Amino acid sequence: MSPTKPPATTARPVPRSLRTSGIVIAVVLVAIVAIGLTQRARSSSQLRDWTDANALPVVATVQPQALGESDALQLPGRLEAYASAPIYARTSGYLKDWKVDIGAHVKAGQLLAEIETPDVDQQLAQARADFAKAKADADLARSTATRWQAMLGSDAVSKQEVDEKVGDAAAKQAAEAAARANVDRLAATQGFQRIVAPFDGVVTSRSTDVGALISAGGGSGPELFTVADTHKLRVYVQVPQSYIASIRIGQTATMTVPEYPGREFSAKIESTAQAISAASGGTLVQLAVDNTDGDLLPGGYADVSLALPGDAKGASVPASCLIFDGSGMHVALLGADNKVKMTPVDITRDLGKTVEVAGLQSSNRIIDSPPDSLRDGDAVRLADKPAVAPNAAPGKSDANRKA
Template structure:
């Protein structure tokens, strides 16, 4: 029996060749696909890296300030009227009738001084006055008598003139003695110490029996009386702000003992001179003090509302650049390129500044410009894509003011 071959059968060697070719083709396809994916990923990475290399900035629009902001300065309260009371005569303190914190009226007795030496001087002066008056009366009688005798030629004209002159001298001595008595009486009035005006006693530095030596250069005040119904407020205003504070204006102030409460004071005068050592000018204000809640000598914080400056543009202080080229701001032109502009500050408000020159309302100012930014650099505004399509709007400078 002989072997018979099937016409459609394939030899095993050919099957293996076909399988190898198919595997090779598949490997080529896989390699090609992987290369394409890697090339695309590399291109995307390059695009992303280039996009990230463009700085992203935030822009703001300068605005014309509606107000000049607030100027906060330390100040102090003083009595509207303050009088230290000193002794005018020597002696010993006999009694005192008021103490610190007492409210007094004008003319009210504060204390009395015992003046034994002055009392004796006054008695002697009155005796001298009485003696001078007696001498003057006798001289007057003699002068009149001698004047009557002159008509009968019993005495000479010279003797009459002598008597008349003696009377004139005695009258002058009476006037001198009377003036001495009046002086001592006036001095005696100072033995009673009275309040010069309505107010409150803020100091008492004496006691009963204390030696009062009015002639000593080191003698201390006995009392201090202050008028506190109305207070004066003093504050030193920097020279650059002095023209903005004018008489007739108002200011608010706060004190530590009343947190959260504001009091009002009126500007009544300026020193019209700048202190060379501090560069400030002294401003005086007045404030009502109903209920005497505020105390003289207290420190206060004054708050002045400043007017807006003409032509000023307000931007946040974070937009300023200060380097070797001076004070500048970075802006964006229509092509999205950086342009630096020199500016001058007209007023510093802390977190914002008013620019006096160098900016226009149409400028787009870069807020917090990144380091290394150069003239002509391309940047991307926060809220836009790499093609420059806007996804948001820039902030107003008022948000920073």
């Protein structure tokens, strides 16, 4: 008897709905993975772009200012009296009295002070006595020589003796002239007892007092008075060498002083030193300003404005835009593509904070205070246009990936 076979089992068919669900789940998983990879790639690209944008140098730009027909050069000036004379004693003695003090307006020849000169008085008296003796000796010598010349024709005297008498008379006349000159000298010295003003002006200093011992200084001792003519003042300024060619004699300038803010005075260029000072690198220029009212004071400071002809072909830019290197002087222009173009320039005038240069247009964009590392063709970013940040910051992307 053959063994019995177990009954055959038949496979159950998979439900169609379950198979469809599996396909949908697989598709969803693939889509999630694809979206995650796409977002990661996009975040990486944005992060790279943001990093590259922030790696560009940030710069600010200025535009050249077109020059007008004229500009002004501001320079410090020094006011001085048009004429100033220190008064020294020309005779020795004691100050008897003084007639004027500082600030007094005096006229030419007006008495300022008197000096007592007892020594000079005695010397003058002695000189006059010496002169009287010399004159008497000369008169006697002349009459003697005349008589001896008359006797020469009668052979009563020799020619030698007559010549001696004539020579003695000439010597006595010379001694008389010397004595007269000595009297005149001492009289002139005595005349310096009176100290007078040399011209119309103002007494700006008095350095003596009654009873003071006065020595004839001749300029080596202290001055007794100083008289200054202040109806017109001189103004001295040091003009830099680069502007000397623009200075013209007779040119008008304006000036201000600290004690009168907002008020301008007119001055006129009178002369220049015609030489460059090695100490200042400029030329001394002298101007004259009217001071009839006495408002301006000698020795004071003034701010002088000199009008100089402008250059219509140039432009004015801040001095901070200039680049100095081994190849010369440049400015960094910014093109439409925000790339740098190094352009050489020549300074026509240096005004301190600004300079006038040739070869620039008012439409140019110039980088102000350019970085030292900047080179021709470099890309930069404007300070008023910040770099665009990526949509997802790095920290947020990391969080999404961990999620």
